[in-house]
Amino acid sequence: MDEAVIISITQLQRKHVATVIELAANSPELRTGNGNAAFFWEPSTLIKWSESELGVLLVASKQHDEVVGAIICGYNPISRDAYIHAIMVIPKHRAVGIGSQLIARAEETVAMRGCNHIFALVHPSNESSINLFKRTGYDRGNMFFYYEKTLKAIQRSDDL
Numbered sequence: 001m002d003e004a005v006i007i008s009i010t011q012l013q014r015k016h017v018a019t020v021i022e023l024a025a026n027s028p029e030l031r032t033g034n035g036n037a038a039f040f041w042e043p044s045t046l047i048k049w050s051e052s053e054l055g056v057l058l059v060a061s062k063q064h065d066e067v068v069g070a071i072i073c074g075y076n077p078i079s080r081d082a083y084i085h086a087i088m089v090i091p092k093h094r095a096v097g098i099g100s101q102l103i104a105r106a107e108e109t110v111a112m113r114g115c116n117h118i119f120a121l122v123h124p125s126n127e128s129s130i131n132l133f134k135r136t137g138y139d140r141g142n143m144f145f146y147y148e149k150t151l152k153a154i155q156r157s158d159d160l
């Protein structure tokens with residue numbers, strides 16, 4: 001294995017958002033298979049989430065702030081569970097350890113907030129992702145179907 005590429009991993013900021021959204025749009029592996037909910041988050045949601053204790057949104061960058069990958073992780077401090085919503089690396093920068101570094105940093109960040117369990121969903125055909133999670137110490141559980149439903153949000157008074 002070559003020596004891992006030197007990258008910096010930082011919290012997602014406004015300047016990264018467009019590239020992260022583009023990266024997600026170009027990652028068919030992230031799609032759930034349900035057309036009606038094939039959405040990614042709005043720029044403002046990503047920024048708000050990144051600045052909250054309920055999220056660990058990190059970007060991997062090379063020199064000159066070139067974004068090469070990202071991880072989007074939600075954290076629930078009550079259940080102490082973290083969920084990896086998405087991890088993605090630009091195709092030409094794959095297989096040099098960036099995905100592994102993103103996972104390691106996200107785990108470290110949630111662990112420092114008290115998290116004791118982290119999980120992810122991976123399509124059974126997604127070999128690179130299966131290998132990534134296996135190599136970084138994740139145990140594989142059962143296969144499930146993805147069920148979802150879009151709800152009409154009701155604005156809470158404290159959101160106004």
Ligand SMILES: CC(C)(COP(=O)(O)OP(=O)(O)OC[C@H]1O[C@@H](n2cnc3c(N)ncnc32)[C@H](O)[C@@H]1OP(=O)(O)O)[C@@H](O)C(=O)NCCC(=O)NCCS
Nearest residue numbers: 002003004029087088089094095096097098099100129131
């Ligand atoms: C899954 C994904 C994030 C992996 O990212 P990555 O940066 O390529 O991951 P890594 O480089 O850490 O590991 C990939 C491979 O590179 C190898 N590798 C890791 N470090 C290396 C290094 N320093 N030198 C050479 N090879 C290395 C690993 O052994 C691994 O090989 P394997 O797949 O045969 O086990 C990437 O393939 C991707 O973006 N896929 C599309 C989106 C996706 O599927 N996301 C997951 C669903 S949420």
